[in-house]
Amino acid sequence: MPVDVPVLRAAAAAVAVLGAGTAFAGVLADGRWFPPALLTVLVIAATGAAGRSIGRGRTTGRRGIALQRAAVVLAQLAALAAVLTALFAGSGVLGFLPGPAALAELGRLLAGAVDLVRTGTxxxxxxxALQCLVCVGLGVVAVIVDLVAAALASPAATGLVLLCVFAIPASLAREMLPWWSFLAGAAGFALLLSTGGPHRRWQRREPGGRVLRGLFSGAGAALAATAGVLALLSGVVFTGVGTEGRLPGSAGERLAGGTEGIGLQPFTSLRGQLNRDRVVDLFRVRGLEQETYLRAMTLRKFDPEKGWALDGLTQGVQADDELPLPEGTTVAGGPSTDVEIEPLGYRDPWLPVFGTPTAVGGIGPAWRYDPAAGIVFTQSDQDSAKYTQRFFLAQPSPQDLREAGGPAAIAPEYFETRGIPPQVADLAKRVTADAPTDFDKAAALNRFFTDPANGFRYDLSTAPATDQDALTDFLFHGKRGFCEQYASSMAIMLRSVGVPARVSVGFTPGYRDGADRVITTEDAHAWVEAYFPGWGWQTFDPTPLDDGRAALPEFLEDGQPAPDPQPGEPLPPEPSGQAPPPDPQEPAPEPVEQEPPRDDREQESAVWPGVVAGSVLLLAVLATPATARELRRRQLLRAVAAGGRGSASTAWRLLLDEYRDRGWDPAPSETARMISDSAVERFGLDDAGAEAVAAVRTAAEREWYGAPEDGDPQELAATVRRALEGLDRTAPRDLRARVLPRSLRHLDS
Structure with a gap:
């Protein structure tokens, strides 16, 4: 039996791309990305093989062959867009065609993926979002490799492209890629090379006898080289934004005079590991007498899918001047303190400050201050020289905070609890059941985590997962972790009992070095801030630190928080069906390297410029047959539901269209019974589907041969829908049937 070499090469190209794609296992923590990537590459390979098979023998000459290859590439790109829409967009036309809404949705998803690459460790x-980005990348690579190997018959030229697939994850990974990914990539490329030698006798020739491969091998090599350069440039770009050190979990560093720096991630997670491979000095602080936390940013957005994240920054005011008090803060208790802060190994768009800042100096006009968030920020990572800060620390007593009254002048987002599991809310209510004021509730929850009797302990890694929801897993099962888990949990529990709360990210006070304090990477920390009218945001720290790094305010040491639940009380049952938890290393939607105040529309346009318009124009043409088929299907269904003479015949005609789309065109000589019986057998219909097909046939036969009956048209329409559902269950339409429906050839029937 002759070997179809182009089809063989297309299959080998798909295997080679998937083999190279296994390198992403080194930068992605689980295997959820592989099934969609597998589907994407296989659809592109099948589209290419089908397109070349359709055009085989119908095109001659260089121009005709070039046009056919261009048409196949366009079809593959359209198939890629359709697969992405079907997998990742919920608003596609017919479920897989990318209309404007689906393209916008994919754009937002890819923008989020770029943010994850930039800020994730x-x-x-x-x-x-990352699955979509991987599918886009491997999909484009699959189109290039398929073109070079199968169409241009130059499989060896694809080696550079496949090597660059390894280059990007290798540049982002902190460790060596898995050994088996190299083996898989090498095996795939070897398989692809094996299709280039012994099979040359089957290569197609022009009438003059020249081998077409000779005409295009140079083009294939040039295309592969160009694609390789672009892939390497992409790797450089992603490396530049993806490997800079972040805390926690940072391996990069920048000491004075260097080019890299250590910064903070603007998110927290409920699972993960705190990496402290080496200690790096970050700040030297002069003039700080009291121990207090150095705040870099505050996180107010809790998303059950993404965790605590930065959100809602305003343009703020220029920071290199006197600073306004946050709205609602009227009690400027405590003396003002002037300090000098010298960054040593820190580079970030967030400038850390102590307490409630009233003035910052020596930082230049690029820095802004958002009083509501308590954040000093700029548009991109900055090296800062020594800067000065004046601040005050409010020193309320427990009674002051108890008498602060209800919330005022605070955004409603600080009360948001969407997605919190009910078991967690129930636990928070039990812990604070005897707490009459917001302060007592906050103190009770703080003590719930720090009291050894409740079983929580500090650890550089969380316990192995036993529950799908990370929040309930931490609170009810693991009970071990570091600051991110404790701050994340207490903040959302505070909100669930009506206390406005946010998570702060920054540093503990560090250690004394003579008259100075030195803050290092070991001091990276997250804590909770609760809002009290007049007093503003007050610090609570639920992390059970036992190394003296915590800096608790006096009101926590003096206050008498409400009692915890008695040990004998049962814990809430384990959760089921909850939304996925904040993921271990998933970054917040707002990227560190991008301008914090930019809105989503600017981010989308920056990520995908020009792609939307081109895709819409291309898909408008390619989607015409499928759209016409869907319109016909709906028109026939409406005619059946309308009733009247001929409605049963219309229902029968609708089923014939479905049979044709699935590759079977019944002969005109076959009776209705023969056709329906054959359909049941050919398509393997289950009992429900077979019963519906038989009912439609019976209705049509009565209309053709018997007296008219006054049947319920809605019931007939429902029967047709059951028949269609049965066909979709047991014999779903393939890609060709959806894109190029055969039934359109029979519009006059």
Whole structure:
């Protein structure tokens, strides 16, 4: 039996791309990305093989062959867009055609993926955004490799492209890629090379006898080289934004005079590991007498899918001047303190400050201050020289905070609890059941985590997962972790009992070095801030630190928080069906390297410029047959539901269209019974589907041969829908049937 070499090469190209794609296992924490990537590459390979098979023998000459290859590439790109829409967009036309809404949705998803690459520390969880990005990348690579190997018959020229697939994850990974990914990539490329030698006798020739491969091998090599350069440039770009050190989990560093720096991630997670491979000095502080936390940013957005994240920054005011008090803060208790802060190994768009800042100096006009968030920020990572800060620390007593009254002048987002599991809310209510004021509730929850009797302990890694929801897993089962888990949990529990709360990210006070204090990477920390009218945001720290790094305010040491639940009280049952938890290393939607105040529309346009318009124009043409088929299907269904003479015949004609789309065109000589019986057998219909097909046939036969009956047209329409559902269950339409429906050839029937 002759070997179809182009089809063989297309299959080998798909295997080679998937083999190279296994390198992403080194930067993605789980295997959820592989099934969609597998589907994407296989669809592109099948589209290419089908397109070349359709055009085989119908095109001659260089121009005709070039046009056919261009048409196949366009079809593959359209198939890629359709697969991405079907997998990742919920608003596609017919479920897989990317209309404007679906393209906008994919754009937002890819924008989020770029943010994850920029701020995440590999390996990161394979969330849908990253799955989509991987599918886009491997899909484009699959189109190039298929063109060079199968169409241009130059499989060896694809080696550079496949090597660059390894280059990007290798540049982002903190460790060596898995050994088996190299083996898989090498095996795939070897398989592809094996299709290039012994089979040359089957290569197609022009009438003059020249081998077409000779005409295009140079083009294939040039295309592969160009694609390789672009892939390497992409790797450089992603490396530049993805490997800079972040805390926690940072391996990069920048000491004075260097080019890299250590910064903070603007998110927290409920699972993960705190990496402290080496200690790096970050700040030297002069003039700080009291121990207090150095705040870099505050996180107010709790998303059950993404965790605590930065959100809602305003343009703020220029920071290199006197600073306004946050709205609602009227009690400027405590003396003002002037300090000098010298960054040593820190580079970030967030400038850390102590307490409630009233003035910052020596930082230049690029820095802004958002009083509501308590954040000093700029548009991109900055090296800062020594800067000065004046601040005050409010020193309320427990009674002051108890008498602060209800919330005022605070955004409603600080009360948001969407997605919190009910078991967690129930636990928070039990812990604070005897707490009459917001302060007592906050103190009770703080003590719930720090009291050894409740079983929580500090650890550089969380316990192995036993529950799908990370929040309930931490609170009810693991009970071990570091600051991110404790701050994340207490903040959302505070909100669930009506206390406005946010998570702060920054540093503990560090250690004394003579008259100075030195803050290092070991001091990176997250804590909770609760809002009290007049007094503003007050610090609570639920992390059970036992090394003296905590800096608790006096009101926590003097206050008498409400009692915890009695040990004998049962814990809430384990959760089921909850939304996925905040993922271990999933970054917040707002990227560190991008301008914090930019809105989503600017981010989308920056990520995908020009792609939307081109895709819409291309798909408008390619989607015409499928759209016409869907319109016909709906028209026939409406005619059946309308009733009247001929409605049963219309129902029968609708089923014939479905049979034709699935590759079977019944002969005109076959009776209705023969056709329906054959359909049941050919398509393997289950009992429900077979019963519906038989009912439609019976209705049509009565209309053709018997007296008219006054049947319920809605019931007939429902029967047709059951028949269609049965066909979709047991014999779903393939890609060709959806894109190029055969039934359109019979519009006059």
């Amino acid at each position: 590999p390996p990161v969880a394979a969330e849908p």
